[in-house]
Amino acid sequence: MTQPSRLLAKSYDHKKYPDHPPAYALLIQHERDVSEACKSLAEVMGAVAFFNAGLDPEWLPNFKLSLCANGWSQDLGKGNSHFQSMVTENPDTKQLLRHETISGLLLFQYPPLKTWFNLPEEIKIIALWGAMGHHRKFDQHTSANSLLPVMKVYVSHNDFNTILTEMAEDLNLEPPPQFQQDLIISGDTKNKNDIFAIEVLDDICYDFDNYKKHFQDEKKRRLLALVKGFGICADVAASAIAKGNEEANQYCLQEFIRESLSVHLNPKELTKLIHIWAWKTTELPPKKWNINQLPPGFKFLDFQNQVAASTSYLTLAVAGCGSGKSIAAYLWAKKWCEELEESTHFRLIFCLPTTGTTTEHFKDYALESGIPEEQISLTHSRSFVDLEMLATTSDQEELEPDTKPEDVAINVLKAQQDKIESLALWSTKLTVTTVDTVLGLMANARRSIYSLPALMQSAIVFDEIHALDERMFGHLMVFLKNFPQLPVLLMTASLPENRLQAIQNVRPDINLISGDSKLEELRRYELEYIQIKDNTWNDETVWNAIQDCLENRGENNGKVLWICNRVDWANKAYKQVLEKIKLGCFPDIPVNVYHSRFRYEDRSYRHRQVIDNFNKKHQPMLLITTQVAEMSLDISADLLISDLASIPSLIQRLGRLNRRAKYQSNPPKKAIICSINNLDKNSNPYPKNELQDAIQWLQNLINLSCTLSQKDLSDQFSFMENHQEFDYKKAEQNAIFFSGLWQTRPGMTRDPGYTISVILQQDYDSWKKANSNKQKPTQEWLRKYEVAIPFKNQVLKWDKRAGVPIAPDEDVIYDYDQITKLGTGAKWL
Numbered sequence: 001m002t003q004p005s006r007l008l009a010k011s012y013d014h015k016k017y018p019d020h021p022p023a024y025a026l027l028i029q030h031e032r033d034v035s036e037a038c039k040s041l042a043e044v045m046g047a048v049a050f051f052n053a054g055l056d057p058e059w060l061p062n063f064k065l066s067l068c069a070n071g072w073s074q075d076l077g078k079g080n081s082h083f084q085s086m087v088t089e090n091p092d093t094k095q096l097l098r099h100e101t102i103s104g105l106l107l108f109q110y111p112p113l114k115t116w117f118n119l120p121e122e123i124k125i126i127a128l129w130g131a132m133g134h135h136r137k138f139d140q141h142t143s144a145n146s147l148l149p150v151m152k153v154y155v156s157h158n159d160f161n162t163i164l165t166e167m168a169e170d171l172n173l174e175p176p177p178q179f180q181q182d183l184i185i186s187g188d189t190k191n192k193n194d195i196f197a198i199e200v201l202d203d204i205c206y207d208f209d210n211y212k213k214h215f216q217d218e219k220k221r222r223l224l225a226l227v228k229g230f231g232i233c234a235d236v237a238a239s240a241i242a243k244g245n246e247e248a249n250q251y252c253l254q255e256f257i258r259e260s261l262s263v264h265l266n267p268k269e270l271t272k273l274i275h276i277w278a279w280k281t282t283e284l285p286p287k288k289w290n291i292n293q294l295p296p297g298f299k300f301l302d303f304q305n306q307v308a309a310s311t312s313y314l315t316l317a318v319a320g321c322g323s324g325k326s327i328a329a330y331l332w333a334k335k336w337c338e339e340l341e342e343s344t345h346f347r348l349i350f351c352l353p354t355t356g357t358t359t360e361h362f363k364d365y366a367l368e369s370g371i372p373e374e375q376i377s378l379t380h381s382r383s384f385v386d387l388e389m390l391a392t393t394s395d396q397e398e399l400e401p402d403t404k405p406e407d408v409a410i411n412v413l414k415a416q417q418d419k420i421e422s423l424a425l426w427s428t429k430l431t432v433t434t435v436d437t438v439l440g441l442m443a444n445a446r447r448s449i450y451s452l453p454a455l456m457q458s459a460i461v462f463d464e465i466h467a468l469d470e471r472m473f474g475h476l477m478v479f480l481k482n483f484p485q486l487p488v489l490l491m492t493a494s495l496p497e498n499r500l501q502a503i504q505n506v507r508p509d510i511n512l513i514s515g516d517s518k519l520e521e522l523r524r525y526e527l528e529y530i531q532i533k534d535n536t537w538n539d540e541t542v543w544n545a546i547q548d549c550l551e552n553r554g555e556n557n558g559k560v561l562w563i564c565n566r567v568d569w570a571n572k573a574y575k576q577v578l579e580k581i582k583l584g585c586f587p588d589i590p591v592n593v594y595h596s597r598f599r600y601e602d603r604s605y606r607h608r609q610v611i612d613n614f615n616k617k618h619q620p621m622l623l624i625t626t627q628v629a630e631m632s633l634d635i636s637a638d639l640l641i642s643d644l645a646s647i648p649s650l651i652q653r654l655g656r657l658n659r660r661a662k663y664q665s666n667p668p669k670k671a672i673i674c675s676i677n678n679l680d681k682n683s684n685p686y687p688k689n690e691l692q693d694a695i696q697w698l699q700n701l702i703n704l705s706c707t708l709s710q711k712d713l714s715d716q717f718s719f720m721e722n723h724q725e726f727d728y729k730k731a732e733q734n735a736i737f738f739s740g741l742w743q744t745r746p747g748m749t750r751d752p753g754y755t756i757s758v759i760l761q762q763d764y765d766s767w768k769k770a771n772s773n774k775q776k777p778t779q780e781w782l783r784k785y786e787v788a789i790p791f792k793n794q795v796l797k798w799d800k801r802a803g804v805p806i807a808p809d810e811d812v813i814y815d816y817d818q819i820t821k822l823g824t825g826a827k828w829l
Helices: 026-051 057-073 081-086 099-108 112-114 119-134 158-171 197-215 218-243 253-260 267-280 304-308 325-341 355-366 383-393 405-419 421-428 435-442 445-450 452-454 470-482 497-506 540-551 567-582 600-614 647-654 688-700 710-719 728-734 761-770 779-785 795-798
Strands: 152-153 182-186 314-318 347-352 376-379 432-433 458-462 488-492 511-514 525-530 561-562 591-594 621-625 639-643 669-674 753-762 787-790 804-807 811-817 827-828
Touching: 026 057, 026 158, 026 218, 026 253, 026 452, 026 669, 057 099, 057 119, 057 158, 057 218, 081 152, 099 112, 099 182, 099 197, 112 158, 119 158, 119 197, 119 218, 182 197, 197 218, 197 405, 218 253, 218 421, 218 445, 218 470, 253 421, 267 325, 267 355, 304 325, 304 511, 314 325, 314 405, 325 347, 325 458, 325 488, 347 355, 347 452, 355 376, 355 432, 376 647, 383 669, 405 779, 421 452, 432 435, 435 445, 435 452, 435 470, 445 452, 452 458, 470 497, 497 728, 525 688, 540 561, 540 639, 540 669, 567 621, 591 600, 600 621, 600 779, 639 647, 647 688, 647 710, 688 710, 753 761, 753 779, 753 811, 761 779, 761 804, 787 811, 787 827
Parallel strands: 314 488, 314 511, 347 432, 347 458, 376 432, 458 488, 525 669, 561 621, 561 639, 591 621, 639 669, 753 804
Antiparallel strands: 152 182, 753 787, 811 827
């Protein structure tokens, strides 16, 4: 390839721009934009990020210089023949080396530029490690494709020289060297004048590995991680903003960054949210609410006030299910908002473990808060599906004149679609999200890194932390350790002793607050553990209890919650109920089954249906479900039927029984826990030893010979705990945002699961028929129609579209009626 007239950073539409490339496509303009974004982020975010990470403010000048040098260095390597071919004449061009690797090669190994790029050693190393990892594709496994033709790096090009000249002026370097010929990089050693790609790459990795010893101090690792993270943010901001404008004078990155990151909550907005929630607990219609004050006689619980008053940067609230932890969190956030209003742009991020709990919380708090729609966000992988569902199924009354929840949901959806997706949280003051959004930062997850500026301006609530798997809990520990002055509230109904000890070890400043004693000691449960001879859905004791709850309700609402450990068990129980209905049992009683084996669109609808039906007073209902009930369903049952499960799972399941009980106004409700035959064969999804522990825990509770409280559940749990020490070193290794150093690759946010998301063949065929001119579905369509099924090796043989397996009709069937909305979902044939 002959030397091009202009060096490009990106491809562009030649029909739209026939005469010359638009500014956003030029390498020289992109370099300017990224460096400008780095400067702005350093100015706007540097001090607050340093404070959160406990770094010495005297390091700020080095941070700003490293970040700016990172920005200039990132894409210098794009000025090569392979990359330029890829963005111009041949999009399928393979590259001998990725462009960011070439950038590092030029500035760290190529003698003329290595000598010129003479920043202080540590600043230079941090800048280059950030630059070479800004696409999260550089580590010890990075390799050169030696079978490809030689690559020219256009170091003699005018654009390249201009970039180096501006870079020198900005970083206070000497004028750059002038090149008369281009640099040749080859995959072999045939020409001695060429740079041998494999050899130079090995040298770089060797030298970088030796330099790791200079980052044994955890504070230096924090500094490096911040430079790397903000460098990635600068690149995506520069690309996203510039692409919408033909010329550079049509946009201002500094203005965009300052305006986006100036969005903040104020105490009045949080006060309004709290007042609206309080009025919703009354029997008064919304038109009679005065949201400028609390309802007459309304008082917060002592433990809620204690949470709000906590001055520690880390607070842990341990309180039973349904005890008011969520509103305690907003009271806590309001206090921190008042505390930080003058010194920073305060935001709140509320994290939950699952998409279901996240959507429900968003609906119950943020959606009806009165905060402008464009400044609140529901953030998880399928959030747009749930927002669409909220927009079409909400049947609540108006909160304020002319403001319906479904209208707010529509406006939030539109606002999120209008925002630049990757930067959505930059201009959002209240975010309700899955925990992955924050803790994904520890695994170099793309969206989490993009959200780093917003995270650094936020107080963060992590709810249901007992539900975090080992890897994610480890990420939480590393996050807390490395951001010791970021306000964080942890909440849970119960916590194993070894996890509590792990938190206390990394953060001795923790303030532990227990739930309201009257509620924690309230007698809520009548517990029975029964031995099942065959299976639960054929047991006479179970059916008698169900019939009695549904038909002899008394003070009950007749809500029956039946939780099975496996989807196939839940479906069998559901079909058994339908058979009994045919025989005349349970007339006019709504019956449903809810689990994860539905298309997400169908699951989202069923979720709303289940919640709405359970909330109808004096209307009996029988719901059969799986572990999704443990957190995703904020419901209160009058009878609980449950398979034997792990102790934390049983505590959560019991939290759905008699959930609205307040002091002595509600009598205890019955819970029947059913044994599992042949634990060696049927223990999944729990380890056998956890079920054996649960049997002993249940027996200890029954031996108390009384109705039970949530305090009883947690006390007996603490007596049985496994005191194996949490492995923080392993957690540090997994948290590659800090431990990766010169290597930057995406890691795992959660432990591997047992299921895989697929698209049904029938759905893909329908899409293809309606979109014959398109090669693959959009991500939005995939998220809407994906179905989770148990993984089998057979999946590896299926065709894929956009990376998602297509499940053939002869392998997976789907039972769901789009008209009646009934069915049992997907299953293997």
